[in-house]
Amino acid sequence: MRVARRLILTGNDATAEAMRQIAPDVVTCFPITPQTELMHKFAEHVADGDVDTELVLVESEHSAMSAAVGAAAAGARAMTATAANGLALMWEIVYIAASYRLPIVMPVVNRALSGPINIHCDHSDTMGCRDTGWIQLYSENAQEAYDNTIQALRIAEHPDVLLPVMVTFDGFILSHTAEILEGLEDAEVKDWIGTYEAKYSILNTDDPVTMGPLDLQDYYFEHKRQQVEGMRHAPAVIRDIGRAYGELSGRSYDLFEAYRLEDAEFAVVALGSTCGTTKVVVDELREQGTKAGLLKIRSFRPFPEAEIAEALGNAKAIGVLDRSISFGAPGGPVHKEIKAALYGTGREIGIVNYIYGLGGRDMSVNDIKTAFAGLEKVAREGTPDDNIRFLGLRGEGGV
């Protein structure tokens, strides 16, 4: 029988532990709250000789991603980590990493984008770069941040995918809160992720290639289509690797988690740490006889549209929780995807969008109860005119 390696770690330390066990060839490092402790811890592992990674201290996030791109282009396993404005600063190169098909893995500790300046959790950072061509895996807790980081390596490096992966977890709520989790043994991680042989290396003088050439009207379009293909292969690969990880660890992963959803009439869709709180509310409502359920999205990119539409099949009303705003758009990013997924299925389901938790505003059990309570009327009367709601907002329009 497997003896669990019990750890008490914050989300940051759990991710640093996963990175130590992965032992990437190169990690590029620039601190930003609330990611700082992650890199602090990993740098400590390097300084203590617990891992032989080449740690490259750079002068900005733009350089952190640039150096990771350079290392990955040379065929190295390269990682970095960031949050919020750091992600915004590296944006240009984030897009380039995906375009060059470099399997970089980057934990992102979700934090509100400035301004006004704020260091606490929301998803405006990673939602803002949902179209950069990176795979995005959202984590509910520190255990998932640890597990997703390890799985991300194999997903990114899979020859059918060859795309970089962002592993996200909520700033402070997860990054700075200690949890009990189960870690794998170093040797288990090492064997499971195996070694990485890049097909191309910019440093291979025996078989020289050009990377990053000018790509104009004649071929750029074709290269974008190739990226689409990598993304199309990703769902099956994420699922296979999630299953294989289950065999290793006892914790299987899928593209999303359907929590008490099968016969649910009132469904909430969410991602990140709020899913844990929502599960508590679902259990409570179920005890009271309300058929409540949760669809927790793990893979937002790729977005498993058909599977999600099917999983929401029995819902009479859906509440979509968004921890970011898409200004000027009809609802938050998750809301729009859910609506698009249901379009053409022939089902008329009332949907409301709850924007919540911006800048770290607390999302309590009572807030989620409010969201569920609002769904009963939506089930009766369909999607209301005021279908974009602001949960926990003070003043007019807040619920």
Added chain:
Amino acid sequence: MKERGWTEIPPGGIIEEAGNAVAYETGSWRTYRPVWDSETCIHCLRCWVACPDSSIEIADGKVTGIDYDHCKGCGICSFECPVDPKAIQMKLETDIAKE
């Protein structure tokens, strides 16, 4: 060169074949053509050193001509030419076409 479809090319814009720039005939970009005069040229090779497209043709340390398939007509060769009058003169392609 026949342009290939998205399933027929390496990923991420990678070019697997080294030195294939020779197949890309950038000479068609040219507005001004460098016209070399073998009579006045002193074969100092400044033009050969300065040319960004390796378009000055030489043999045995002497200029023999200009590769018009690749010369973009930037004019650096003529600018650097120390002879007076210059052994490389820039002439409008449209004027040459009229001649």
